[in-house]
Amino acid sequence: MTDREYDLVVSNGTVVTPEHGTFEADVAASGEKIAAVAEPGTLSGETEIDASGKHVLPGAIDPHTHHGIYRGLDADGESESRADLVGGVTTIGNYFRRPGSYEEIMGDYFEQAEENYYHDYFFSLGLLSFEHVEEIPTIVEDLGITSFKWYMNYKYVATEKFGVDCEMRDDFGDAFIQALADVDAPTTLGYHSENVEITSSLGDNPYLDVERDDDAEYRDYQTLVDQFPGYAETQSMVSGASLAKQHDYDDDFYAVHISSGKTADELAALRNAGYRLTGETCTHYLTLTTEECDERMNVNPPVRSKEDQETLWERVADGTISTIGTDHCANLAADKIGDDVPDSLPGFPSTPAMLPLILSEGVNEGRISLERAVEVTSTNTAKAFDLHPKKGTVRVGSDADLAVVDLDETKTITPELLQGAPDYSPYEGTAVTGWPTQTVVRGQLAFDDGDVVGEKGYGTHIDRPL
Amino acid sequence: MTDREYDLVVSNGTVVTPEHGTFEADVAASGEKIAAVAEPGTLSGETEIDASGKHVLPGAIDPHTHHGIYRGLDADGESESRADLVGGVTTIGNYFRRPGSYEEIMGDYFEQAEENYYHDYFFSLGLLSFEHVEEIPTIVEDLGITSFKWYMNYKYVATEKFGVDCEMRDDFGDAFIQALADVDAPTTLGYHSENVEITSSLGDNPYLDVERDDDAEYRDYQTLVDQFPGYAETQSMVSGASLAKQHDYDDDFYAVHISSGKTADELAALRNAGYRLTGETCTHYLTLTTEECDERMNVNPPVRSKEDQETLWERVADGTISTIGTDHCANLAADKIGDDVPDSLPGFPSTPAMLPLILSEGVNEGRISLERAVEVTSTNTAKAFDLHPKKGTVRVGSDADLAVVDLDETKTITPELLQGAPDYSPYEGTAVTGWPTQTVVRGQLAFDDGDVVGEKGYGTHIDRPL
């Protein structure tokens, strides 16, 4: 109908965004950007994707991955970003925490990422010392990184674990927050809510008597739940958010991986009391329960009860929880699985399954609307990490990151299906309805009907502030 | 850059919507609909509007006009809708209240409207009797009208004024609300907040002693304010909303023309207490004060103090007040102006000045953002009257109703400038910065650089539910 040929056109699909609801349109990319949104069937492109009967979403964003944590970033960057395309993910936020100057460290990472990523990425840096805090202005200005993480779970153990001269106590957090509040650019502080003084049993708390007897023959998943009780998460979130509020930084305070229903409820209560913090949960807290978990699902915080899961869904639906991530780690079963649950390595692969699981368990099960699914897996995430409107939306001038999904397609999860490095999946055997059929990264068709067709190294770092 | 020729293209402008903020794009219409939003400078059309350096807004919607009230609808429809184009207005909601069967009455109105309107319109019907209430299902089904009005100011006087066998007391309002709650389609109940038992001094309230002495030589604008005190508006809004809430209809309850700051504050309080009603204010309450008013500005409710005005702006800015209308009446000075203020006719012309005044006093004076201005003059209005997403947004598939505005242009208001029938303006002599340069109605260029170029009778009734 038109003679102009765009570079790529997704035609005849139903576009879904939280801003505009659902509507039929062609979406065209010229180069990396969305160049046009137009009446269905009117645009033509060098590459054409027929989205008839399908939905066109802004590419999903997983704000919480740990590429490079068990293997090198070059390996993970390549395999995992490739796998992500299968799941409609076009951007990830990867966490690093290492001693030493990030100014110096990050060079290698940027290089490895640049060569390997199929999709875009931004980094969030876990600060481990006052030296790190002092680096904040440089990190923002020179590295284009504006999101950070306060690992409450490394309190006390940072020296032993990382060799830093810092115990990561609250004076560190206090300086961290104040330094961020001093930065001119918008920033984000991810916060691992965990009162480690409780969960680590540093003392002798008889109320947290978790298999102290090392003679236990086999420790199951409940052992993890006992060691990391929900209230230690809830209280820590309140404590951290309160410190942020003291420095008027609560609106950039971002509680990662909320696992407990009570934490979500308290988040709602804090919001009503004037706190402006943001909360993230993860796919596994929404789709698994303690009973269903084994060695593969060792993660911190652990997967909790059915009741927690239901509360989390309600809090996703009602707006309390703003984003969904995965805490993805790319380990192999041989390394991962130990003698029992606590003996197994924490973390598991999840990013490629994120969007399908949310579509299947959230949208198709009627727990949230399709628009809300897009909001929590893409739009809100882009806003929370100051990637918006470059990411997270379908708008002329935004990056042409798109996931074409078939809400009716059912597939059973296997490691092979997800195409990542890991040879196991916590979701193995789960039948999931709602899958991407195509994934477009900055204008380039990167996943097409089961095949990754993107280009290794095509992904770029998103320098912030935009 | 492309060979396809759309019917109309607005090129190189900055599109503004509450959903997507501001971004540079071409907007193309094919027939009546938005056919494409594309990179700036890439689309071509039979008609091309160069919006370089300008902003492209969804056409403004004035939900509150009284065409046909002083002159015939054919006269008003023609002259006023033509004038509206000058002010970037592409849709109006016109109120009718008449005795008799609307099923029978509306035929003529539809006809007169169809022949005369330059832009689109929807009707809201003021019900005046139980017979009217009984007509609700038919009105919705057969006439495509889903918005109604409860004129609290006609309580007791409906019989005298309209010859109906109804005093429009709360039993009438109660039946009205319940009948609306029973309708399957989404509906809207506009509510004129006024405790007429107080403002009409039906009794002998010594606390409302308004110029009872008819010997007064000249009664100025303050006389109106004394007769219609703000609290009689505030209390009436609460009373009406409470009745709606009893029937779980508060989310479709729409308080028109809020004039008092305290009413706006109480609206905020009710919202916090769980009421879901919507509030509208009018241009004149935001831009005039009692001291500035004379015979021309006789209107009910009257224009109040500077303090009220400031509170109203704050409540527009903070989200409490959702929409802006005008209460536009097309009367002539000779008819309008009486011996003194109360002796003058109520109502005055305002629609064409609405958007420019909001841009000038709201956006350019820094009281609200440009996005918020669009939201309260178009997007929210479309949502409140169930016109969305056909109206109120810039989206493929929506009606191509657009206002291209130059935020820097200053003009001084005169009746001639506004091009309507009225030979006076309450804003005469006011320098206003921010004016439409082009107005597009359903794909047709209707106002261009000072000249109305639209087509009489092009406008159509918006049948609801969509």
Next chain:
Amino acid sequence: MTDREYDLVVSNGTVVTPEHGTFEADVAASGEKIAAVAEPGTLSGETEIDASGKHVLPGAIDPHTHHGIYRGLDADGESESRADLVGGVTTIGNYFRRPGSYEEIMGDYFEQAEENYYHDYFFSLGLLSFEHVEEIPTIVEDLGITSFKWYMNYKYVATEKFGVDCEMRDDFGDAFIQALADVDAPTTLGYHSENVEITSSLGDNPYLDVERDDDAEYRDYQTLVDQFPGYAETQSMVSGASLAKQHDYDDDFYAVHISSGKTADELAALRNAGYRLTGETCTHYLTLTTEECDERMNVNPPVRSKEDQETLWERVADGTISTIGTDHCANLAADKIGDDVPDSLPGFPSTPAMLPLILSEGVNEGRISLERAVEVTSTNTAKAFDLHPKKGTVRVGSDADLAVVDLDETKTITPELLQGAPDYSPYEGTAVTGWPTQTVVRGQLAFDDGDVVGEKGYGTHIDRPL
């Protein structure tokens, strides 16, 4: 143990007040006042009441009676105040509403009361016209009456019913409230919450089609509930309280006889939204349900469902509802009972049963504490009507009004037991556990073990402000 002989001593009882909880003490009166509270068993008096094993409460106050409404005040004052002693009531607030100057009218009432009342009383005047409103300052200053009533149920019918030149619309209520706000002394505005435009079916509201067909053979109690739906009460309370709030008078606004659970819930919501009004319910709404009601229980508002009853108890318990009254009317069965329920006279006798029923159904059934029972039947009532600390408490210097109650005594209600003029009771046949054994009025033993021993004419009017 002491040689001083007080005039009267209640010895060895357990005193109960909301201020001091429960404690063992003798309570002595010297003349009319409490002269001493002392260790149990230490005081002696000319009259001695052994309260061993019993509880000593401040005398109950029924703030809502209609003595003189069906019979003369002389007759009612005598018989009903005598009966009240049986129920531990030592003060009543009686409502009058009559046309004409209260300054002139009240003389007779004061005289009749003075000669007949066994216990103390205060009057609340229902104002019916603007002339009445003008009398407010005189009423307060000359008559010592500071509580008033706005009968929303007489709107429109005041002229017909009372011959006044006033329709009691909101301009009247507006002047009423403003005049009260202007008074220097503390005042109280009782408000009968009823949207009479709804309940009277003045129009033709098809949603309130209550036995319009007068051919109905027999109309049961549900007919009343249909005619006076709860929402017409709820909405009216909100509407009235909102008008009071406009004049900053909401803290003296007192919603009488709340009958609907939703009204109580909305009262809680208004409180949270900053309204400071007070709410009263009545014994019958707490102890009867529609199903249990017949001709005898015709009253406006009517007794509602079990669910309403339960909500009311919860709202009494949680502090939302502050006081309990009865709406007592002293009519005889022959006059009261009509052909069917609506045909029967409204109002029934209740005051003497108030405290026993609250002790039985409230305290003994575990719905409220004994202290809370005292609070809502005496202390709060005294505060709401500005009788405190003269009334409503057990404190040296306060009036020696006491009810000695046996919480374990069970009696079955009969008209004879209650000793009033009425020859029937809505509670006839009900077994009630918790009865006064002695009642002391201003230092005088007035009821003793089944016998009224008080003195006719001993009661005095409580001039306010104190």
Next chain:
Amino acid sequence: MTDREYDLVVSNGTVVTPEHGTFEADVAASGEKIAAVAEPGTLSGETEIDASGKHVLPGAIDPHTHHGIYRGLDADGESESRADLVGGVTTIGNYFRRPGSYEEIMGDYFEQAEENYYHDYFFSLGLLSFEHVEEIPTIVEDLGITSFKWYMNYKYVATEKFGVDCEMRDDFGDAFIQALADVDAPTTLGYHSENVEITSSLGDNPYLDVERDDDAEYRDYQTLVDQFPGYAETQSMVSGASLAKQHDYDDDFYAVHISSGKTADELAALRNAGYRLTGETCTHYLTLTTEECDERMNVNPPVRSKEDQETLWERVADGTISTIGTDHCANLAADKIGDDVPDSLPGFPSTPAMLPLILSEGVNEGRISLERAVEVTSTNTAKAFDLHPKKGTVRVGSDADLAVVDLDETKTITPELLQGAPDYSPYEGTAVTGWPTQTVVRGQLAFDDGDVVGEKGYGTHIDRPL
């Protein structure tokens, strides 16, 4: 007027309690208890105190003293309790924190207290280890001590300071709270709100750079304020209260010595969000400002700004802060005063000045009512520590602890006036209006017109639960 002679009678005074407001009465004691409250001028006693023109208050309670901290408990108990009588204090709550078994330790303290105290006392135990936590049931059952303290300021330093094998981290606090929640009796957890990780500069927080340069010649009071910023108190209160709330123990959580206005504001916010904790402030935070402070006023937390002071008064007035204490320490100037402010010993004498300062600065300056002054210095304190109704009220059967005060008497504070061991006062030279003229301890006249006439060793430990 009566022949009975009570042991002691306070006659003709104006009794003040929050429950009953103010009223004229004689108050008689028989033995240790209030035996009668009676009409003024009617009681006679072996000892008679003429309170004409004066007010009779329940004896003040200082819930926060540190007797025995700088000198022995025998010395402090004697001198300080004697001095307290000058200030109308009849009960104190003394904190101990020591390693070792309290079961064993407390014997000596009980003995020393028994021999020396002029007035009553209860103990609150600061727990320092998990062993202490395990002792809780025994402490409650055997020692009659139900109030405890979580010293957040000893986190990390408990081992060094007390030799305990516990760092008093949150696992300790967690076990502490859970153990208290498990106790059957009502308990109280005093909590020193201080994020010691911030105030101790354990790390290298550049945002808390407090005179790190030890070359500073002289460090003034502002140095303390810099080291202990208000936000470290606020955040710690939230953090601690949140942990208590996790175990549904927030209603027994008692934040001691609130010094910062923002902490008080956040306390109000938490209350609105459903937390039920109690807050205490101290006399010095209400009457001093940083500018007025020198070496004598070294205390933790430090005295803050005029703005903080004003907020604290508002929060005392509006009910947010429930109690007032002193943090009294009985040290001598020679020991106390160091080279500069931080070099001086923390803590100073204050109890005897508490009530006079609150009467002078609070009541006579119009900041709070006399009833509220009684509430926060006695009644609420008794309730918070489960001493009520034995203490904190003027009621038959309660302990006859009374302070007769002359609200018009002005005296200038000197150490001699206060009669304690300390030879200095932070309030020296301050003119204070409102002083006790007599103090009665459990029925015994203990202070009379400037002279302590009580009996050493008369005071007894208040075994709880009552």
